[in-house]
Amino acid sequence: MGCVVPAELSLDLRPTFVPKTIANFLFHLSTIQTTSDKLSKLHDFLSRLEDELNKIDAFKRELPLSMLLLNDAILVLKEELEKCTSKNSVPVLEEFIPLKKEIDQSEENKNNDRDKNNNNECSKDKKNWMSSVQLWNNNTTTSNNNVSDHHHHHKLNKLETTKKREEGQSVTVAEDLFQSCSSNRNGGSAFMPFSAYSSVPVTTVTLSAPKEEKEEPVRNRLSFLTPEVKSLREGFGSRGSRSSSNRAVSSSSPPTVQPSLRAAPLQPQQTSRKQRRCWSPELHRRFVNALQKLGGSQATPKQIRELMQVDGLTNDEVKSHLQKYRLHTRRVPAASGTDQSVVVLGGLWMPQEHYNDSSKGSSTASGSPQSPLHLATGSRGGTSPTEGDSMEDDDDEKSESYSWKSHIHRHGKVGV
């Protein structure tokens, strides 16, 4: 109930004291003649900053930038402080600085204490800043890599395939419409657009490249098709002429891997399953289109596949997808009785990610940038930017939006 009174409140007495920026503060500081005043203000502000730092320390993961800024500010102020003290050689409030804590650790500071060079301040400052930045970047990049890490985590032996996957991610979109999706549906979705839309993965921010595995910057072509791993009896469906090229490329990727690693898992891998085909929206759209062309029900996997004109796609894959498709379309026929009104919303089948149960749903599709919900009325009137359907070759009328044409999809969750 009582209002909490932060330290700041008690501190900020003078109106001039609340700076808009650090620079502002410094300027203000410079106008002060009395050294002691200067120092006290500096300390004051510093302590507040450090206080703040402590507060957000708990959230440093969530607020890396805040930490960064704060640290930076603190460093700057500290340097200023030292400047003051050293200039005037006034020890004065020396003891008054119990506040040094985490920040103190930064090597730079120590150096400062010893070396003490005013001239270098700029560089020092920069250096500090840089170092922190680096830290941050490191984190980022690592997190980025984490994706792969994640994979590795699960299966070391599949390292090779994993690698391939990554590649697939990074390239995607531009070249071939589909495969855009990795294995991530929900959580990973964030990555998708990232890799998809930025031609250059951020990776190369490197201030100092960590020894982490460096990925090859450039891989132009890759196969999104089925991985070569297919082996097995997968021979059929190879009719695709262009598919051959992929393979060659794919083989090039492994060089980074240690022979032992790749050799070992390779053998036992024989039994492993084929890499999952990812049915990206585009791919699915094609699928639906083909299906429609074929008159829906009578469509056979083979026909569908041919119509889709996606090379590397196998009958099995189509078949499997068809199965799922049918399952979806059939769902809950009688459930709510004759209530067909329900409808459309449920009818659109987006790749699973959008299933969200959120009841809010309808209102603001805009909420999510990618809201795929455009009604099927007429041809895809929606032309949602995200979808942006690469018109590309979609020779046929893309006409209808893709959907599992079912009308009812239990709204909400199943009762369990």
Place this chain on the structure above:
DNA sequence: ACTTCAATAT
């Protein structure tokens, strides 16, 4: 523990 999806088996 539960669901969904795609690969395989029948």
Place this chain on the structure above:
DNA sequence: CATATTGAAG
């Protein structure tokens, strides 16, 4: 080709 089962991933 249709359906059932399996295995993986979330």
